[in-house]
Amino acid sequence: MLHVSGHSIGAPPPAAEQRLLDGQHASWPDAKAARIGEGTRGKVLWGPLQPPQHGHGSDAAIKMIRLDRFPESHREGIARQIEEERLRLLGGEPPFLSLLAANTDPSQPATYTDNQGVQENVLCVAMTPLGDEWVELKRIFEGTPEGERAHDVSAALARLEEGGFSDKAITAFVDDIGVITRALLLVCAVHIAALRQGILHYDGFWSNVMLRRSALLPSTPATSLSLNDVWLLDLADTLIIRPPTPSPQTDISPQPPAPPSFMGSQAVMLPSSIPRRWAEGKMPVSTRWITAPELLPATVRLPGPADSPPPTSYCAPGTRVL
Numbered sequence: 001m002l003h004v005s006g007h008s009i010g011a012p013p014p015a016a017e018q019r020l021l022d023g024q025h026a027s028w029p030d031a032k033a034a035r036i037g038e039g040t041r042g043k044v045l046w047g048p049l050q051p052p053q054h055g056h057g058s059d060a061a062i063k064m065i066r067l068d069r070f071p072e073s074h075r076e077g078i079a080r081q082i083e084e085e086r087l088r089l090l091g092g093e094p095p096f097l098s099l100l101a102a103n104t105d106p107s108q109p110a111t112y113t114d115n116q117g118v119q120e121n122v123l124c125v126a127m128t129p130l131g132d133e134w135v136e137l138k139r140i141f142e143g144t145p146e147g148e149r150a151h152d153v154s155a156a157l158a159r160l161e162e163g164g165f166s167d168k169a170i171t172a173f174v175d176d177i178g179v180i181t182r183a184l185l186l187v188c189a190v191h192i193a194a195l196r197q198g199i200l201h202y203d204g205f206w207s208n209v210m211l212r213r214s215a216l217l218p219s220t221p222a223t224s225l226s227l228n229d230v231w232l233l234d235l236a237d238t239l240i241i242r243p244p245t246p247s248p249q250t251d252i253s254p255q256p257p258a259p260p261s262f263m264g265s266q267a268v269m270l271p272s273s274i275p276r277r278w279a280e281g282k283m284p285v286s287t288r289w290i291t292a293p294e295l296l297p298a299t300v301r302l303p304g305p306a307d308s309p310p311p312t313s314y315c316a317p318g319t320r321v322l
């Protein structure tokens with residue numbers, strides 16, 4: 001029998017498998033079909049996450065970053081540790097998803113074996129999966145790869161003009177603008193809710209906001225929108241702005257200063273030195289043209305002659321990673 005990459009021609013391809021250090025695992029006969037998302041850094045697969053031995057697994061969205069292919073594995077390890085810590089801290093309280101499992105230490109990675117049998121080291125964070133009834137904000141504005149059309153104010157206006165401002169054209173226009181308005185209302189609501197939980201999400205505008213499709217429909221009154229209709233993803237880029245006092249982190253010296261009282265009850269001190277930020281679990285990164293202007297200055301990278309090397313691992317309060 002002919003073998004290619006350890007797999008016999010004619011035989012079904014081996015199942016792809018993700019295995020965490022603690023023994024939890026997931027497998028996919030066709031990993032491509034299980035892919036529910038792709039970010040700048042990694043991919044997200046929908047899979048039944050199985051316990052180490054026997055027993056019932058639970059559906060999970062497993063976000064994984066392939067370390068061997070990623071040039072900045074050190075930075076990525078810290079980002080994933082922050083994401084894990086934030087999800088743990090927030091405990092699945094909406095608008096944040098529940099953490100189901102994590103393996104985020106680059107020195108002790110999980111493994112992922114693809115359908116060709118090729119194994120790689122990965123970092124992963126598993127959380128509650130959001131199915132087809134959810135859509136990311138950017139898909140509303142640019143359309144979906146599956147062919148759902150974009151909601152675009154200029155295009156809606158053009159259709160209104162082409163329709164000669166007829167009743168039908170006006171109804172279609174109002175419906176279109178209604179979808180956009182509902183989406184934007186939910187984005188505001190989700191940030192207000194996150195701030196109430198002490199979280200400032202830097203990168204939750206174009207990406208990382210998931211909206212309930214049915215809540216956007218013209219038949220849904222805007223007054224019935226609620227926090228049940230929206231989730232925030234991707235918490236590595238967030239800052240904790242409450243409590244205003246620093247949480248004790250034994251491996252950080254000197255301890256981060258507390259924000260001055262005139263800054264109010266929700267504030268955070270952001271070091272100008274990048275390694276120092278990493279050490280404090282503060283990595284606000286965002287797409288510049290989408291960031292709120294008052295937040296932009298903090299994400300501009302400053303040259304740091306006084307930068308000391310970053311720590312090998314970010315340690316969340318109470319969690320020793322190394």
Ligand SMILES: Nc1ncnc2c1ncn2[C@@H]1O[C@H](COP(=O)(O)OP(=O)(O)OP(=O)(O)O)[C@@H](O)[C@H]1O
Binds near residue numbers: 039063136
């Ligand atoms: N829990 C989930 N349920 C469903 N889809 C998800 C979930 N988490 C992530 N996704 C999908 O996967 C995509 C990538 O996830 P995420 O944004 O967390 O990764 P990233 O690599 O950090 O992305 P970014 O490009 O924003 O840096 C999301 O945009 C979303 O479409």
Ligand SMILES: [Mg+2]
Binds near residue numbers: 039208234
């Ligand atoms: Mg994202």
